[in-house]
Amino acid sequence: MTSKQEVILSGIRPTGRLHYGNYFGAMKSFIDLQEKGHQCFYFIADYHALTTVTERVDILQQTIDMLRTYVACGLDPVRSVIYRQSDLPCTAELALLLGMITNIGHLERGTTYKDKMSKLAESSQGGEGNPLSYGLLGYPVLMAADILIVRANQVPVGDDQRQHVEMAIDIAQKFNHRFGETLSIPRAVERNALRLPGLDGAAKMGKSDNNTLDLLDDPKTVLKKIKGVQTTTDPEPLDTESNDPDMVIPKMPYSVGALYRLLSLLAPEDVYLDFVGKYRRGEKFYGTLKTTLAEYVSKFNEPIIEGFNAPNNTPDSIKDFLHENAKKVTPVGLETVESCRQAMGIGRSLYRA
Numbered sequence: 001m002t003s004k005q006e007v008i009l010s011g012i013r014p015t016g017r018l019h020y021g022n023y024f025g026a027m028k029s030f031i032d033l034q035e036k037g038h039q040c041f042y043f044i045a046d047y048h049a050l051t052t053v054t055e056r057v058d059i060l061q062q063t064i065d066m067l068r069t070y071v072a073c074g075l076d077p078v079r080s081v082i083y084r085q086s087d088l089p090c091t092a093e094l095a096l097l098l099g100m101i102t103n104i105g106h107l108e109r110g111t112t113y114k115d116k117m118s119k120l121a122e123s124s125q126g127g128e129g130n131p132l133s134y135g136l137l138g139y140p141v142l143m144a145a146d147i148l149i150v151r152a153n154q155v156p157v158g159d160d161q162r163q164h165v166e167m168a169i170d171i172a173q174k175f176n177h178r179f180g181e182t183l184s185i186p187r188a189v190e191r192n193a194l195r196l197p198g199l200d201g202a203a204k205m206g207k208s209d210n211n212t213l214d215l216l217d218d219p220k221t222v223l224k225k226i227k228g229v230q231t232t233t234d235p236e237p238l239d240t241e242s243n244d245p246d247m248v249i250p251k252m253p254y255s256v257g258a259l260y261r262l263l264s265l266l267a268p269e270d271v272y273l274d275f276v277g278k279y280r281r282g283e284k285f286y287g288t289l290k291t292t293l294a295e296y297v298s299k300f301n302e303p304i305i306e307g308f309n310a311p312n313n314t315p316d317s318i319k320d321f322l323h324e325n326a327k328k329v330t331p332v333g334l335e336t337v338e339s340c341r342q343a344m345g346i347g348r349s350l351y352r353a
């Protein structure tokens with residue numbers, strides 16, 4: 001091999017059912033990276049899921065459902081190491097150590113934290129001081145621990161997580177500067193991702209917005225959801241000659257754009273081009289567009305639904321590979337934490353190693 005094998009890490013929040021936005025925004029690039037033969041670590045950020053809960057949620061169940069879908073889509077838990085964050089609990093120890101060198105002002109400027117803060121201010125629930133949790137403020141520190149613990153050198157993330165990866169880089173550099181070269185410095189890499197609009201015409205498809213098309217939706221549900229997409233607006237002239245989805249779709253109303261985007265991803269090119277032509281000519285075609293698209297979506301979902309229900313893809317088989325993969329990452333994780341303890345002066349654990 002000429003180039004050093006890259007160590008790639010990315011985290012996924014356990015959300016249960018997965019939708020097309022998740023697929024084209026993240027899963028597809030995870031599968032592509034695995035196919036390129038890189039060493040990939042993908043973990044389920046279940047500790048992170050706890051930063052926003054206000055009541056008990058069955059995070060384990062959501063993790064298992066999500067992983068069954070990932071496996072059904074082609075992510076391979078033998079080639080890629082897929083584990084749960086909480087099965088590598090030394091991540092929490094590393095986060096504690098990194099927290100000692102992380103500046104609070106820096107965390108308060110984090111976008112996720114700032115957004116939550118301003119939402120609170122809007123609803124004027126101020127009252128008893130700042131009600132946000134220590135865990136939420138520390139979200140980026142935990143994320144830095146996730147990345148640094150496996151000595152990842154590439155972290156593929158979407159735009160919304162970029163700032164967090166940059167914070168991880170800062171923390172690692174500060175650690176090395178203060179305590180000597182201990183941590184590998186990662187870099188953020190752009191994820192080859194698309195942001196899909198929601199079926200309701202919102203800019204983004206998102207679980208909490210209830211506007212998703214799901215990978216496990218059966219043909220009836222698919223048709224119902226697609227038929228419900230609002231297409232009453234008359235086509236506006238497309239003031240571009242190009243048929244490239246990236247040029248054409250932004251000129252359409254969001255909800256219509258959502259249909260065209262899905263068509264461009266799932267149907268053969270001539271089908272997509274035919275419907276772009278119809279749009280240009282202002283023909284009446286939304287009915288056929290919807291039934292045609294629904295067929296392609298159902299065709300796409302069919303093997304995923306089958307894979308989800310396959311006899312070798314049960315909750316128990318998911319638990320088995322999680323167990324095996326946790327065993328695989330633990331030595332790397334412990335070695336990183338131990339070397340940080342040593343570098344900071346408390347010395348290695350006396351019972352663990």
Ligand code: TRP
Pocket residue numbers: 009010011012013045048142143146147155156157161
């Ligand atoms: N915060 C990420 C998200 O919401 C998930 C995540 C947690 C992550 N730790 C990470 C992503 C480490 C990349 C690297 O999408």
